[in-house]
Amino acid sequence: AQRVTQPEKLLSVFKGAPVELKCNYSYSGSPELFWYVQYSRQRLQLLLRHISRESIKGFTADLNKGETSFHLKKPFAQEEDSAMYYCAPYSRGNNRLAFGKGNQVVVIP
Amino acid sequence: DAGVIQSPRHEVTEMGQEVTLRCKPISGHNSLFWYRQTMMRGLELLIYFNNNVPIDDSGMPEDRFSAKMPNASFSTLKIQPSEPRDSAVYFCASTTGGLNEQFFGPGTRLTVL
Numbered sequence: 001a002q003r004v005t006q007p008e009k010l011l012s013v014f015k016g017a018p019v020e021l022k023c024n025y026s027y028s029g030s031p032e033l034f035w036y037v038q039y040s041r042q043r044l045q046l047l048l049r050h051i052s053r054e055s056i057k058g059f060t061a062d063l064n065k066g067e068t069s070f071h072l073k074k075p076f077a078q079e080e081d082s083a084m085y086y087c088a089p090y091s092r093g094n095n096r097l098a099f100g101k102g103n104q105v106v107v108i109p
Numbered sequence: 110d111a112g113v114i115q116s117p118r119h120e121v122t123e124m125g126q127e128v129t130l131r132c133k134p135i136s137g138h139n140s141l142f143w144y145r146q147t148m149m150r151g152l153e154l155l156i157y158f159n160n161n162v163p164i165d166d167s168g169m170p171e172d173r174f175s176a177k178m179p180n181a182s183f184s185t186l187k188i189q190p191s192e193p194r195d196s197a198v199y200f201c202a203s204t205t206g207g208l209n210e211q212f213f214g215p216g217t218r219l220t221v222l
Contacts, residue, residue, distance in 0.1 A: 043216075044152075044200065090208055094165065099153075102152065
């Protein structure tokens with residue numbers, strides 16, 4: 001069965017500390033991977049996508065096909081990074097995104 | 110550009126009542142998605158449309174849920190009759206399709222008493 005797992009529901013980190021959000025997926029074929037973010041009182045929005053191989057707001061995500069993971073990382077957390085983060089594989093077979101349950105990140109000043 | 114528009118933003122109703130949620134996608138987007146967000150289950154896809162045609166409704170929880178897209182600029186999600194366990198935030202999103210970014214609406218927070 002196709003599945004995406006974000007094991008830690010709530011992650012609290014101090015400002016300036018590294019943050020890593022884990023995402024593991026179980027999909028047939030080679031899905032494309034995305035991270036979406038929802039800041040307080042804002043709409044859910046795209047943070048970054050694997051195919052772009054870019055760093056957005058200091059965040060990067062590396063696709064590890066061997067481990068079927070797409071962990072999101074930032075070396076120095078900022079208060080404005082407090083948000084809900086969703087890992088989302090896109091399956092060409094289903095032609096849609098599938099969201100994980102999300103990680104709530106709280107950055108402590 | 111107002112982006113994806115949803116109404117109402119908040120809805121409080123009593124068990125057994127009919128609830129209709131509305132969505133206006135971004136002009137030019139040909140795919141529309143309805144999601145439900147809860148603490149326990151995260152963000153779940155309910156149904157999506159391509160060019161106004163329902164493609165996958167396997168996420169619709171029960172027959173009490175129905176969705177329509179009569180034209181490219183409007184979609185509804187209806188719950189009849191509503192139950193307390195339907196309480197959640199319902200999001201609508203649209204995209205030009207495929208791997209392109211999905212743009213989300215502000216959501217409708219539904220509370221069924």
